Amino acid sequence: MDACDSEVKRKAMIQIENVSKYYGKKPSLQGVTLKIEKGEVFGVLGPNGAGKSTLLSILSTISKPAAGRVEINGLDLKKQAKLVREQIGYVPQDVALWEHLTVKDNLIFWSKFSKQRVSKEELYELCRTVRLEEKWNEKVSSLSGGMKRKLNIAAALIHNPDILLMDEPTVGIDIQSKLEINQYIRDLACHGKTIVYSTHDMSEILSLCNRIGVLKSGVLQFSGTIAEAREMVKRKGFLPNSDEKLIYFLLQSERAEKPLP
Amino acid sequence: MVNLSITYFKIREILRHPLSLLLIFFVPLGLTLIVGHMVEKGQKQLEIPIAIIDEDHSDFSRLLVDRISSQAKLHLYKVSGENAERMLLKNDVDSVFVIKKGFQKRLLTGQREEIIDVWTSPSSIAEGIVREVIASETARLTSDVKAADWVVKVFKNLDIHIDQSKTWNAAYHYTDSQWEPEPLMTIQYDQLYLEESGEDRKELGDSPYLRLWTFFTMLSCFLTSDWIIREKGVLFLRIQSTYHGLVSYLLQSTGALFLFHSFQTMLAFYIFGKINIIQMRPELLMLMIVYPFVCMALSVWSASFTKQIGSYYIVSFLFVIIIGILGGSFFPVQEFSSTLLKLSMFFPQNLLLSNDQVKIHTPLFVSGAIVLWMLAIRRLREKR
The missing domain is CATH 3.40.190.10 (Periplasmic binding protein-like II)
Known part of the structure; x- marks a missing residue:
């Protein structure tokens, strides 16, 4: 995953400063501060209700933070939401496709939502990239779960965004499709896309992400690389014998220390 | 320049789906003609x-x-x-x-x-x-x-x-x-009656056709708004993160549907005029086009509150029947009591079925419909 590190220039694509969000009186995010760089695959970890989806919905301009500031590629998320939307591609937790339409029509329809015109040839090329070209004229309802997930990701890439926000994009699919999607995500990162990836799957985190952020009850417990996490845990006197156990420890522990910038 | 590509796409989708066309054209127009004919025949056969x-x-x-x-x-x-x-x-x-x-x-x-x-x-x-x-x-x-x-x-x-x-x-x-x-x-009771108000009464729903048309058009508007329930979960969520966004999508999609409902209305106006149910006056056509606009606002607003497609159909059907009864889609309910007469003023059927003395001005209905649209859009943006 670090093979393409040198190819991309490091630049802060996402800057989150002290962001909070409440649903009613219940806090969903509390004072989250985070910086994600260009070409990075940033894994967002946390148990159910930790605030992962809330963080992604804020980054994708779907909901607004109650407090704090978010900058996406130098654009203020609150003031320049429309411009921000051209920079991001959002892959929701569930498949967001029109089941009664064909693969082709789904991609065409999603292309209508972007500012730029995307040709049918470009859409076919995108379809080919996710290996769905044979299903081009088939209805989405006839596709397998894995294929739908791939198309779900392709739909977010139609306007060639710099940032991809993925909310558990491989949940509930077979291992083969999951591996294909993971490889595709790695390729995207190598081509300079910044990816924020929310998942429960520890193996995905370990194989995909350059850095991780651990959320618990809306609070960012830790952010940094796996190596940094290992160092921090070691300082606390815990010596995990595997990365899975390390992440498990991070998820269980209270706020470890001040999150790394 | 306004990008209407979503509208074009939606129009194409509606044209490609026979069920949508059936709901938009056959339900209001076909059923009005069939049921209207049966009602009229039934009235004649009442012995x-x-x-x-x-x-x-x-x-x-x-x-x-x-x-x-x-x-x-x-x-x-x-x-x-x-x-x-x-x-x-x-x-x-x-x-x-x-x-x-x-x-x-x-x-x-x-x-x-x-x-x-x-x-x-x-x-x-x-x-x-x-x-x-x-x-x-x-x-x-x-x-x-x-x-x-x-x-x-x-x-x-x-x-x-x-x-x-x-x-x-x-x-x-x-x-x-x-x-x-x-x-x-x-005594020429009928003749005297027609001499006083003959032309107007023809438009006030004396014939069962126009009354039934108001019911079936409202039903069609509700049935064709079911896409909101289907899409308001995850699709709306993603649309909201796109450049054109959810408001544009809602306006263009409902706009495309409204075009079809307007076309159905014009067709109904032409057919009803040709078979002498109504007088083909431009003012009446305008009111008939305003009617599905108001109905669509009601249906979109109601869809913004409903989560399940099944409950939406049940609630819609009951809602349309109640509004149909109180608004006078089935019989001139306003003739039963002064309270019902006053109440019927606030239903969209009032646009077409009542005389000038009990008519709420059309702009009020249009304004009300716009407010409902805005409330629905606001709710759909916020409630996910």
Whole structure:
């Protein structure tokens, strides 16, 4: 995953400063501060209700933070939401496709939502990239779960965004499709896309992400690389014998220390 | 420049799906014509069943039976006494009329009392009306006889020799002809009514067609808004993160649907005009186009509250029926009480089915619809 590190220039694509969000009186995010760089695959970890989806919905301009500031590629998320939307591609937790339409029509329809015109040839090329070209004229309802997930990701890439926000994009699919999607995500990162990836799957985190952020009850417990996490845990006197156990420890522990910038 | 590519795509999608076209065109237009025709036919076929027993078997009694048989709103059974009683008990007939023996003889001697008996049951409802019809026919016979008798008497008093039988018959037939096509001095109730407000009433839903059209159009608007329920979960979520965003999508999608509903309305206007249900006036067409706009606002607003597609269909159907009843889609409910008259003002059917005295101004309905649209969009953006 670090093979393409040198190819991309490091630049802060996402800057989150002290962001909070409440649903009613219940806090969903509390004072989250985070910086994600260009070409990075940033894994967002946390148990159910930790605030992962809330963080992604804020980054994708779907909901607004109650407090704090978010900058996406130098654009203020609150003031320049429309411009921000051209920079991001959002892959929701569930498949967001029109089941009664064909693969082709789904991609065409999603292309209508972007500012730029995307040709049918470009859409076919995108379809080919996710290996769905044979299903081009088939209805989405006839596709397998894995294929739908791939198309779900392709739909977010139609306007060639710099940032991809993925909310558990491989949940509930077979291992083969999951591996294909993971490889595709790695390729995207190598081509300079910044990816924020929310998942429960520890193996995905370990194989995909350059850095991780651990959320618990809306609070960012830790952010940094796996190596940094290992160092921090070691300082606390815990010596995990595997990365899975390390992440498990991070998820269980209270706020470890001040999150790394 | 406004990007309408979503609208074009939606229009193409609607055109490609027969079910959508069926809901937009057949439900309001086809069902209105079919059900309207059935209602109209049913109204024409509404006849009161009565039984008649002819105990006299005379020329006059046969003539009376024939004339009653030819009455449009009566269905006559000529039966024996036993059968008549059974039919009355089984409610097969509303009432039974017995032309008693000596009917002709008594009429000829100028006696009109107790010449016809009436049998009724507790469930007889139209006996009074039928009695009037029979009394009228009996009066016709009596007056014919009286007039003929009087003419013969006049000639006799003047000492003029005539063939009494021929004169009597001539006078009888002349008097009888005065009842055709209708009795002399008949008050022209219908004519006076139409002269006062004939043109307007044609548009106020006297015909069942326009009333039914308001119901089926509203139903069609609700049924074709079900896509909101289907898409408002994850699709709306993703759309909100796109450049054009959810508001644009909602406006363009509903705009595309409104185009089809407007086209259906224009088609209905043309067909109703051609079969003389309405007067083809531009103001009426405008009101007819405003109607689906208001209905769509109601349906989108209602869809913004509903989560399950099944409950949306049930609630919509009940909602449309209640609004249909109170708004006057099925019958002129405003004629029942002043409260209902006032209440009906606030329903969209008021745009088409009421006269000017009880009409809320069209701009108010349009403004209300726009407010509903805005509330629905706001709710759909916020509630995910």
